[in-house]
Amino acid sequence: MNGRISCPGGFSLEKTLLSGQCFRWTLADGALHGVARGTHAQLRQTDGYIEFSGGDEALWRDYLDLDTDYDAIRSEVVSLDPRLEQSAQSCGSVRILRQEPFEALCSFIISQNNNIPRIRLIISRLCELCGEEGIFFPTAQAIAALAEEQLTAIGCGYRAGYLLGAARAVLSGELELEPLYTMPLEQARNTLLGIRGIGPKVADCVLLYGFHRLECFPRDVWIKRALAEGLVSEAVAHSRYAGVAQQFVFEYIRTKQA
DNA sequence: GCCCAGGGTGTTT
């Protein structure tokens, strides 16, 4: 299905889909090609609109979080932490996607001590390995059915066992994902920390990107660097939109030229 | 060859 959605200003489709929160979109000929929630699509941003081919308006409006007021969020985080001015100015057009929980879980287990191009590569191979022409993200059942050697063979390295264990935990019901949308934050974090291979940083990423828990503030090497450089202060890290601010800063420090 | 990457685990101070 084709169509277009009028979208708010101060939104960058490209920055959002390539900002390291998801790993299955690529830029070609001015359009973003990729998959979300089992729907393959091309998205293009043209003066005030998002044009889509594949999927429908409801899907993209939700996935891209177009109904959340990011102007208000930007104002709030910047007033809380004036140091964010720079990041918000140049990267405030990034939004937090509403991704599928299990995909976020797997993606950020794979992400540990890894770089973005390699994460993308591994996830792409994983989807291909599990069939469905690589369109659907593998189910917990599909991953749990793999041998650990198959996961190391596609580049997972020592994370293969972690991924397998997480998939088994979901499949068996030992790890229930749905409750993480609404569970008190600390309890949700602790639930994820109980899975081998998930530490504080990955847990925060899963909650932020997979469950839209915007108060999470993942601390990776770039954010620690940004804190050290004074691009952001701790003030905002414990606020209700901490994760949004974090994404502005992550994108800013990663793309600015020294 | 080296260092680094959206880190975590296990062990030693």
Next chain:
DNA sequence: AAACACCATGGG
């Protein structure tokens, strides 16, 4: 609790 070694792998 803080410091450290170790973990696979490929991009730069």
